[in-house]
Amino acid sequence: MGPVRIPRLWFSHKLSSPSLPLPLPLYQATYFSTSFAERPIKPHSTPFLPSLLRTRNMATAAPLAPIEEAKRLAAYTAVDKHVFPEHQVIGIGSGSTVPYVVERIMQQGREANKNRIFVPTGFQSKELIISAGLRLGDLDQYPKLDVTIDGADEVDSGLNCIKGGGACQLREKVLAEAAETWVVVADYRKNSSILGTNYAPGIPIEVVPFAYAAVLKKLHALGSTKATLRLAKMKAGPVVSDNSNFVIDATFPPEQMKDPSKLLRQIKLLTGVVEVGLFCQMAKAAYFGNQDGSVTIKWEDGKVESIAASQ
Ligand SMILES: O=C(CO)[C@H](O)[C@H](O)COP(=O)(O)O
Structure with missing residues (x-):
């Protein structure tokens, strides 16, 4: 080298x-x-x-x-x-x-x-x-x-x-x-x-593992009907973050993506969410x-x- x-x-x-x-x-x-x-x-x-x-x-x-x-x-x-x-x-x-x-x-x-x-x-x-x-x-x-x-x-x-x-x-x-x-x-x-136009996977949301299923349900109710747990490529099971948490990718309709600050507040308030990949x-x-x-x-x-x- x-x-x-x-x-x-x-x-x-x-x-x-x-x-x-x-x-x-x-x-x-x-x-x-x-x-x-x-x-x-x-x-x-x-x-x-x-x-x-x-x-x-x-x-x-x-x-x-x-x-x-x-x-x-x-x-x-x-x-x-x-x-x-x-x-x-x-x-x-x-x-x-x-x-x-x-x-x-x-x-x-x-x-x-x-x-x-x-x-x-x-x-x-x-x-x-x-x-x-x-x-x-x-x-x-x-x-x-x-x-x-x-x-x-x-x-x-x-x-x-x-x-x-x-x-x-x-x-x-x-x-x-x-x-x-x-x-x-x-x-x-x-x-x-508008966010979500070019980046298709959705908003990355870090969640504590214990709460992922409950958060997924709440995200579906919030309008992200296809929110899913991010799975690893060369490992069976979920991606685990540097903080030992899981990540959910959540797409939302353009009407909601037009106001990312509002969406950020709504997602952040869901119990079990650690951080939202919206930087407003x-x-x-x-x-x-x-x-x-x-x-x-x-x-x-x-x-x-x-x-x-x-x-
Ligand atoms: O947020 C990130 C990682 O969590 C990266 O900054 C983002 O994915 C951009 O990466 P790249 O420069 O490879 O397109």
């Missing part, structure tokens, strides 16, 4: 202040042409080393598949716009887009990451942090985070999100709330006007990588920004 090499610090002088205008498309900034630092960061050996960090030699990496490229664009742009040298406690979310967040953070260099603490939203992101050789912390020690960047299953025009496709919604919400700034990164398929008006911004290489940014004030692809 080759070492992960980090580029020299083009980061520090360009992005030292959030108020500075950003250099043009940073998400594609000299990624392949940057010269590399002499001293490689050696990832820790772990059987869970995420392939993105394990295999990516920046100089020789093969082009990414279009969806992966879109995820990377979103992640890189979000890091460039929200992770600054003064940010020392950083929340790392879950999913397949987040490894690109870590990759970009590593590109900020050894010096920038020397004293930073990274708090994970679950098993996967914990392994990601360890594999990258970054410093792992937890919420007990660091209950206040500077910024958390996470993926999403779908984001509507009011920046409400469905999350929990990876069953991490409880810890993800705790870290989103604990952060001064919570930012979402995704590819273009997650960008919609929590994000500062959502970044979507597009097929044409551009990035769409939806901001909390309703503004939509577009960053054109660089040539």
Whole structure:
């Protein structure tokens, strides 16, 4: 396994202040042409080393598949716009887009990451942090985070999100709330006007195992007639979350999905529900990588920004 090499610090002088205008498309900034630092960061050996960090030699990496490229664009742009040298406690979310967040953070260099603490939203992101050789912390020690960047299953025009496709919604919400700034990164398929349009499985709902059947019944009565217990793929029985709970996926008709805050309150009140994968008006911004290489940014004030692809 080759070492992960980090580029020299083009980061520090360009992005030292959030108020500075950003250099043009940073998400594609000299990624392949940057010269590399002499001293490689050696990832820790772990059987869970995420392939993105394990295999990516920046100089020789093969082009990414279009969806992966879109995820990377979103992640890189979000890091460039929200992770600054003064940010020392950083929340790392879950999913397949987040490894690109870590990759970009590593590109900020050894010096920038020397004293930073990274708090994970679950098993996967914990392994990601360890594999990258970054410093792992937890919420007990660091209950206040500077910024958390996470993926999403779908984001509507009011920046409400469905999350929990990876069953991490409880810890993800705790870290989103604990952060001064919570930012979402995704590819273009997650960008919609009304939740439930693109993400078909429904709202992920974490429940205590003892209560799952009772909660299912109540969800059916609430309008989710097809709510079902999420079953594991390579194990007989239910998916078990990092908190030893079960997950129910509950679709609702569009009329109910149009008001996710109301639905969130209704579901959260059902006894046995631990957390609901509806994140309502929590994000500062959502970044979507597009097929044409551009990035769409939806901001909390309703503004939509577009960053054109660089040539
Ligand atoms: O909420 C999540 C896990 O619980 C993920 O952030 C969400 O599923 C998005 O994942 P991906 O980036 O792979 O599309």
